[in-house]
Amino acid sequence: MEKHSHTTGKQEAWIVDVNMGYGHSRPAHSLRDLAGGEVISANAYPGIPKKDKKVWKESREFYETISRLKPIPIVGDFLFEAIDRFQEIPRFYPRRDLSKPNIQLRSMYRLIKKGLGKHLIEKLSKNPLPLVTTFFLPAFIAEYYNYPGEIYCLCTDTDISRSWAPMDPKRSRIKYLASNGRVVERLKLYGVREDHIFLTGFPMPKELIGGAKSTVLKDLLMERICNLDPSGTFTDKYERTLRAELGPQRCKMTKAKHPLTLTYMVGGAGAQKKLGSEVIKSLARKIAQKKIRLFVVAGTRKHIASYFEDAVVEAGLKKHLGESVFVPKFESRSEYFDGFVDILAQTDIIWTKPSEMSFYTGLGFPIIMAPPIGSQEEFNRIWLRYVGGGIEQNDPRYTNEWLFDWIESGGIARMAWNGYIEAPTHGVYRIEDVVLGRPSEIHPLPLIV
Secondary structure: OOOOOOOOOOOOOEEEEOOOOOOOHHHHHHOHHHHOOOOEEOOOOOOOOHHHHHHHHHHHHHHHHHHHHOOOOOHHHHHHHHHHHHHOOOOOOOOOOOOOOOHHHHHHHHHHHOOOOHHHHHHHOOOOOOEEEOOHHHHHHHHHOOOOOOEEEEOOOOOOOHHHOOOOOOOOOOEEEEOOHHHHHHHHHOOOOHHHEEEOOOOOOHHHOOOOOOOHHHHHHHHHHHHHOOOOHHHHHOHHHHHHHHOOHHHHOOOOOOOOEEEEEOOOOOOOHHHHHHHHHHHHHHHHOOOOEEEEEOOOOHHHHHHHHHHHHHOOOHHHEOOOEEOOOOOOHHHHHHHHHHHHOOOOEEEEOOOHHHHHHHHOOOEEEOOOOOHHHHHHHHHHHHHOOEEEOOOHHHHHHHHHHHHHOOHHHHHHHHHHHHOOOOHHHHHHHHHHOOOOOOOOOOOOO
């Protein structure tokens, strides 16, 4: 894989995330070149006032607790749905004015008026570079406390709630980086000015793309299709199309550089760990026979990684740990995001809930969807099906059967191709061009809604 050298020198923007789960930090990490390699977490930066830290901490712990309760029958569903209603995304049709602020938005502005985030904005204002945030609250705070530079807010799902737009969207100077066409249209319904909306796509790691003229993305895709279509069912049918897009050399279907690889990942809150253990158990024989390689990724949560290691041992795969089944451990979020890129470079199938990872189908990853957690993930699931890059999981107890049927039929390879063709891929470069005010070499996106 072509290694991308990340900038560690000139800083051209502030990149601000919140480390609540991974959904806002993952895209920020992909954009770190703009900030000279550094990402600031609005809820955990050096010198954050104790009162600010307390508000952020309570908010994160509350969300993570509810997310972990979600899999519990009846009680978990009831609690989660009650909370989720506050950030629910309203139906899109009929198109209508949706600019009236919701309860969540009003409560956030009450916190801002009490001083939440003021210290951070005062700190960043000393060097007023463009501020790019992957969460709406820092954008609102920056505007409220008159941040002197440009303010950009990156939308991190395929559809968004009213909480993403400010109280007075018509007068706001916040500019939005939209992940897809539906988000563009949704922001308009919320009252955001059209000239403040840029359709960029979601930012994904440069290491997996390589740039506007690089072949990295196509090379990795071709290797993946080699593994996902061992019988040639898909490639025989679409040979002419594949040649036109990927070139004749890459269409000779030479042997892939890695074995068939599935990566199962849990979210930042650690929900759905039980599902991971079921996948390990079901695939145990195939793993032992070296018919598939499995990564089970727990992020930075070591207790969940230990849980998966125990599941590997219980499945009789102890001697295969570190050879055909991997449970990587990471010391920090930054180390996790870097390490995860290396894992993806040798991954053929991603199995996860329809989180921000849904966008990764644009890089040619077929996504097997675990049950969604939250309103926004319901919409991500719809979008993934719409572009043809993902499908809901079947019964995890029989993964060893249905997954290989899907592969043999060419269906998983087709999902990889659909995602690559239909979903945005070069968002990270488009965002850099918008923020730095330069013309883009990357082709414009269609307004897919």
